[in-house]
Every structure is written in C-alpha cells, then in structure tokens.
Amino acid sequence: MMIVPLALLVVVLGYAVLERNLFRPSVNSQVERTDMYVKAGEHIQVNVVNACGVNGVALKFTEFLRARKFDVPEYGTEKTMERFSKVIDRIGDPVSAQKIAYALGISAERIETEVDSSLYLRATVVIGEDYLTLRPMQ
Secondary structure (H helix, E strand, O other), X not given: OOHHHHHHHHHHHHHHHHHHXXXXXXXXXXXXXXXXXXXXXOEOEEEEEEOOOOOOHHHHHHHHHHHOOOEOOOXXXXXXXXXXXXXXXXXXXXXXXXXXXXHHOOOHHHEEEOOOHHHOOOEEEEEOOOHHHOHHHO
C-alpha cells in the first residue's frame, strides 16, 4: 500500500528536478562581457516600468528580478498603456536583454533596441497588459 504513494512522490520530485534543470533553468544575472565599462561579476542593471494600469505590478516584478540578483535601481509607472510586455535594450547589449526577457518569460520577439546612454541602465522592462502570463505572476 505504501508503494503507490511513494512511487507518486518519486515521479513528482523527478518532474520538479527536470523542470528546474532542463525545461526552465535559472538565468545568470551577471553581464557576459568585460570591457572598460564593465567590471567582472557586475549584475545586469534594469529599470521596471508599469504600463498595464494595475497598481503594485512594477514592485512585484522588481522584487522578482532582485531575488534573481538583477540590479533594479528604480521602478515606476508609465502614463501610456502597453498591450504587451517588452524589454528595451538601452546600450546595445542583446545578451543582457535576452537574459532579462528569459527570466520574466517575455518572448524574444518582444526585445527592442533603443540606445539611451543617459539612463545608465542596460535595459528597461515595460510591463504590459499581458503581465498575468509572465513568470513573476505565476
């Protein structure tokens, strides 16, 4: 009688290990390259903008990214609404933008490049009305 629950437990734990390591591995929040602007081990710096119209979502996404060692110095609210969430590459570093998108569950097709060196950030996350489908909300 104990065999069935034990077997079920083994299957559930096995699936959890496979999902964590194969299906959705964790993302490394460190910058990939080293040059005169990047120190070794520096974490990707990103700001979060709420464009979905729901209070508290930017904070939730900020906490999610910070828990994964991303450097999020600021978050806020956008006046205009966005239908879809996106990542905006601010310095021409597509690898960092892809890491952020992957961590949040944003499709790679929703990565844009708008270089703005005055922001001192690698990327901006714009949270759209599709926020419920993304990893921080699951």
